[in-house]
Structures are given as structure tokens and as C-alpha cells.
Amino acid sequence: MLLRDVELGDVEAYVRMRCDPAMMADLGGPLPREGMEEKVERDVRRAAADVDWTKMIVPDPAVPAVVAGTVTLWSHDSGDGPVSEIGWMVLPEFQGRGIGKRAVHAVLEQAGEDGRWGVVHAFPAAGNDASNGMCRSLGFRFEGTREVEFAGRILASNHWSIDSRTRLT
Numbered sequence: 416m417l418l419r420d421v422e423l424g425d426v427e428a429y430v431r432m433r434c435d436p437a438m439m440a441d442l443g444g445p446l447p448r449e450g451m452e453e454k455v456e457r458d459v460r461r462a463a464a465d466v467d468w469t470k471m472i473v474p475d476p477a478v479p480a481v482v483a484g485t486v487t488l489w490s491h492d493s494g495d496g497p498v499s500e501i502g503w504m505v506l507p508e509f510q511g512r513g514i515g516k517r518a519v520h521a522v523l524e525q526a527g528e529d530g531r532w533g534v535v536h537a538f539p540a541a542g543n544d545a546s547n548g549m550c551r552s553l554g555f556r557f558e559g560t561r562e563v564e565f566a567g568r569i570l571a572s573n574h575w576s577i578d579s580r581t582r583l584t
Contacts (some may be wrong), residue, residue: 416517418470418473420462425471426455428482432504441540443568483509486522499532516549526579535579538563540570550575
């Protein structure tokens, strides 16, 4: 597996992840196709500036054109101060293979080495058993439930946290 920064050519992968009803079932439904180029461009700029980390998951480095999903780590203001947040999406044909877990683990290890991210929070949908199980198996601590905003939608989520500076399980 290889993690690489998002590139302008990743629009189709974004469309497959964000505009598909099945992929977005736990996130309030599919997003509109229009605007995906701008979203990719924004993510490319932020990754190039080392503000956010948007990593494309390449399952086989020998076939770099095949992308399995993304892992993103970013900081934002939660209303109570800055928060480091991680999120991921794995395309259906790659789900259930552990590739998402390995990718999230790798990004968290890099975050620990980088030192600026501190405690990292994840907010998977309350009904997303796979993502909540991933948090549990990686050693995140369950903080409770809360409503979060994603793409202008309010979602019932579980709140997990992990200190990126500690050794992962």
C-alpha cells in the first residue's frame, strides 16, 4: 500500500466516493457532482501547503492509477478551540480488506512523528459499524455521541479520540 498526496487527476475518485448513494449513506446522502473539481483543487492546494493532509490510498504501488480511497487529517475550529480531525473513505471494492485501517494507522503514525496534530478526533456516523470498529481496533478512546456537520448536513456521530504522540495498537 502507498499513501500519496491528492492530485488534480483524482476528481473521478472523489466523484465515486462523494457522489455515490451507497458510499454516502451514513453521511446524509450523495453530494452533487458539480463542485468536485473545485473540492479537489482546494484539497490539492491545502496538501501542497502542508495545511491539511489528504492522502490517496493506492493499494498496489505497481498500479498507481488505482485508488482505494482517502484519509484526510486537518485542523479546524470546533467553537471550543482548534481540533485535529481525521476522516476516511474506502471504495466498496476495497472494503473489508483492512486497507482503510492500515492507511489510517499510517497517517496517525506520521502525525505522531510530525508532532503538531496532538489529540486527533474522529466522528464516524453512529451507525457506521466498520468505521467505529476501526476506531476501536486502532486504540481510539470513545468520547460519546454528538452531532457534527458534514457538507452542510448535521449527522449523529460517535466521537473518538487518540493522542497521535502515543504508540498505536
